Amino acid sequence: MVSDEKGLPDSFDPATGKNIKWVAELGTQSYATPIVASGRVFIGTNNEKPRDPRQQGDRGVLMCLDEKDGHLVWQLVVPKLSADEHDPYLDWPQAGMASAPTVEGNRVYTLTNRGEVVCLDLLGMANGNDGPYKDEAKHLAPRGMPPIEPGPKDADIIWLTDLVSQAGIHTHDQVHGSILIDGDLLYVNSCNGVDNTHRVIRSPDAPSLVVLDKKTGRIVARDDQRIGPNIFHCTWSSPALGEVNGRRLIFFGGDDGICYAFDALKALPPAGEVAKLHNVWKFDCDPTAPKQDIHKYVGNRKQSPSVIMGMPVFDHGRIYVTCGGDLWWGKRQGWIKCIDPGKTGDVTQSALLWLYPLSKDTCATPAVYDGMVFATDCGGMVHCVDAQTGKPIWTQKISGGEIWASTLVADGKVYVGTRRGEFVVLAASREKKVLSTIDLGEGIAGTATAANGTLYVATMGHLYAVAKK
Numbered sequence: 001m002v003s004d005e006k007g008l009p010d011s012f013d014p015a016t017g018k019n020i021k022w023v024a025e026l027g028t029q030s031y032a033t034p035i036v037a038s039g040r041v042f043i044g045t046n047n048e049k050p051r052d053p054r055q056q057g058d059r060g061v062l063m064c065l066d067e068k069d070g071h072l073v074w075q076l077v078v079p080k081l082s083a084d085e086h087d088p089y090l091d092w093p094q095a096g097m098a099s100a101p102t103v104e105g106n107r108v109y110t111l112t113n114r115g116e117v118v119c120l121d122l123l124g125m126a127n128g129n130d131g132p133y134k135d136e137a138k139h140l141a142p143r144g145m146p147p148i149e150p151g152p153k154d155a156d157i158i159w160l161t162d163l164v165s166q167a168g169i170h171t172h173d174q175v176h177g178s179i180l181i182d183g184d185l186l187y188v189n190s191c192n193g194v195d196n197t198h199r200v201i202r203s204p205d206a207p208s209l210v211v212l213d214k215k216t217g218r219i220v221a222r223d224d225q226r227i228g229p230n231i232f233h234c235t236w237s238s239p240a241l242g243e244v245n246g247r248r249l250i251f252f253g254g255d256d257g258i259c260y261a262f263d264a265l266k267a268l269p270p271a272g273e274v275a276k277l278h279n280v281w282k283f284d285c286d287p288t289a290p291k292q293d294i295h296k297y298v299g300n301r302k303q304s305p306s307v308i309m310g311m312p313v314f315d316h317g318r319i320y321v322t323c324g325g326d327l328w329w330g331k332r333q334g335w336i337k338c339i340d341p342g343k344t345g346d347v348t349q350s351a352l353l354w355l356y357p358l359s360k361d362t363c364a365t366p367a368v369y370d371g372m373v374f375a376t377d378c379g380g381m382v383h384c385v386d387a388q389t390g391k392p393i394w395t396q397k398i399s400g401g402e403i404w405a406s407t408l409v410a411d412g413k414v415y416v417g418t419r420r421g422e423f424v425v426l427a428a429s430r431e432k433k434v435l436s437t438i439d440l441g442e443g444i445a446g447t448a449t450a451a452n453g454t455l456y457v458a459t460m461g462h463l464y465a466v467a468k469k
Contacts, residue, residue, distance in 0.1 A: 001313070001367035001374075003410035005450035010413055010425050011436035012455075012466045021454060021465040024070035025049060027061060029096050031174070034458050036451035037103035038122055040073060041065040042110075043463050046096030051075060054148055055140070058083065060097035060113030062155070064124065067452070070465060074124030076155035079142040081114040081164075081171060089196040095174045100446075102179040107158065109179045109186060109214075115164045115171040117179070117188055117212060121156035133157045159217040163190055166219060167210055170195065170202040171234075178238040178311070180250070185220070185265055186212040187241075187250055193234030198329060199295040204228040208235045209252050209260075209277065213268060220269050223252070223262065224276040230256035232294055232305045233326045236363075242314030244341045249280060251319060251341070253308030259283045259321050261341060283339050284348040285323035297330075304330040310365035310406065314341065315387070318353065320368055322375055324361040327404075334358035334377050336366055338390055354390030358383065364406040365447075367414075369428060374414055376403040382416060382426065394432035398424055410450040415457075417444025423457060440464075 012019035024043075032044030047059035055077050062076040081091035091113050101110035101120075108120040121130055129136065129150065136157055137147035150156075163169045172193030180187040192206045207222035208231070227235075237253030241264060248264040262277040269275040286306035290297055297304040304325050312321045319341045324334025338353040360379030367374045372393060373385040380402050384393040401420035408415045413435065414426040421440045427433035442459035449456040455466040 001365055001406055001408060001447070002369050003408065003450040005410045005453065007453050007468060008411040008413065008450055008455050009466055009468045012438060012464070014440065014464065019466050019469055021467045022070040023465070024065055024463040026063070026458070026461050026463055027096055029094050029460055030458050031095065031098040031176075031445040032458065033100040033446040034449045034456040034463060035100050035103060036067060036449055036456065038106070039067045040122065041067050041070070041456060041463070042101045042103070042108065043458055044097035044099060046094050047077065048094060052077065052153070058094055060091075062097050062101065062110060064155070065463070070463065072153065074126070074153045074155055076112070076118070076120060077140055078112045078114055084143045087196055089173060090171050092173045098174050098176045100178050102181055104181055109181070111175045111177050111179070111188065111191065113175050115162065115169055115175050115191060117161045117163060117186070117217065119158040119217060121158055123156070124152070125150050125154045125156045126152050130156055130158060133159050161212060161217040161219065163210065167222070168203050168206040170206070173234060176236045180239045180241060181214065182241055182264060184214045184268060186214050187239040188212060189235050189238055189252070191235050192228060193231060193255070194295070198233070198298050201228055201231055208254055209239060209262070211265060211277070219274055221265055221275040221277055223260070223279075225254070225260060225279060225282070227254045227256050230294060232256065232307050233329060237308045238311045240312050240314055242341070244317065249341065250277070251312040251314060253310070253312050253321060253323070255307045257284065257286045257289060257306035257308060257323060259285060259308060259312055259319065259339065281341070281344050281347045281351070283351055285321065285335070285337055287348050299329055301325070301330070301332055306330070309363040313366050313368055315368040317341070320366045320373055320387070322358070322362045322364060322366055324358065327361055327363050327378060330361060332360050334360055334362040336373060336375050336383070336385060336390070356383070356385050356390045356392065363404050367407045367409045369409040372428070372430065374407040374409060374428070376405065376407060376416060378402040378404070380418060382407065382414065382424070384430070384432070393430050396426060396432060396434065398422060404445045406447040408448040408450065415448040415455065417448070417457065417459070419443045419445065421459065
């Protein structure tokens with residue numbers, strides 16, 4: 001959520017072309033954050049504007065674009081899981097692919113809309129079909145349809161791990177997560193969730209956090225906290241890593257409203273063994289919320305359990321986490337909480353350093369910069385909070401409706417978009433200052449990205465590359 005890029009613009013205008021480097025057309029719904037690496041830009045979207053005439057109908061799509069001009073290099077096209085199982089809640093219609101990939105070297109790791117973890121070749125099929133995975137033709141086609149032979153503009157899957165069949169998860173609405181790389185290990189939130197009634201956990205014993213071998217995709221570890229039965233909606237919070245007093249910890253926000261810390265694995269377990277992650281501490285972000293029969297509170301906007309949707313942020317020896325009622329089914333309350341990560345056990349009563357109430361529920365990750373915490377909520381508010389004390393510095397109400405996106409802090413500015421299509425630039429300072437407001441005409445759900453002097457802003461239907469001219 002914080003970038004060290006410099007020289008970024010504080011305004012732009014698609015209508016006049018001011019500071020617009022290029023614009024790429026996406027589908028009609030794009031919830032993902034753009035990721036830039038090795039001359040490529042990756043963005044998830046849907047297939048309502050097909051780039052491949054052989055691929056018609058609803059699909060999840062990960063586009064790989066050229067960083068220089070935005071032209072399509074290749075795409076990963078994935079049939080909808082909901083179409084196979086006739087349950088729209090497994091893979092919400094037209095929601096596309098919502099996860100932001102993690103790129104390392106010539107490998108791209110991401111979660112697909114089918115609950116799969118895939119390792120992709122950065123170059124796509126242009127340099128041939130590298131193994132060991134060779135079933136791209138079958139994977140490209142919906143169940144029961146003839147295989148679609150991949151071409152040079154299709155993704156090359158190196159390996160694939162299906163969390164539905166191999167970890168026993170039950171997907172819900174849409175798969176969303178950002179994969180954490182630690183050496184040869186991948187830490188992945190499983191996206192296990194409720195069923196179509198929103199009141200039943202079909203896979204209570206499935207893990208919420210899984211660990212994979214980066215080279216093969218083998219599942220090597222999982223959490224052992226029995227989070228499953230207490231999932232209120234779906235597991236959408238991504239894991240983070242930090243070192244506390246010489247101890248490397250994985251921080252994870254559960255959909256039970258509890259922030260967990262696990263010891264990072266020191267090595268791959270032996271072949272065939274699935275290790276259990278050792279829990280170091282857990283912090284209940286809403287200890288007074290209902291803990292029994294929680295799904296009877298579905299739809300209760302005044303009283304419900306809390307969830308964690310954003311990623312816990314580790315900075316200067318502290319954890320900053322947003323939590324609160326579920327966006328669709330919970331209470332309209334939210335908080336930023338600051339936690340001391342150096343304790344052990346159940347630290348709910350002992351590790352809270354401060355809490356700051358938000359104006360509404362939230363699904364954003366906080367950005368911590370220069371002694372300030374920037375966070376958004378679904379009431380359309382941007383908050384600037386003192387990172388040391390939790391005292392408010394300023395708030396800014398954005399008139400363009402609710403905010404799902406997290407803030408990006410870069411070049412002394414705070415960038416954020418709203419669901420109604422307003423993109424706002426504020427000064428990243430203790431003095432509140434709105435630098436510009438741009439009406440992009442389409443909703444914004446993902447966070448902006450800065451790379452190589454360029455700001456990337458994704459709306460529902462377009463990706464803007466913005467740079468000073």
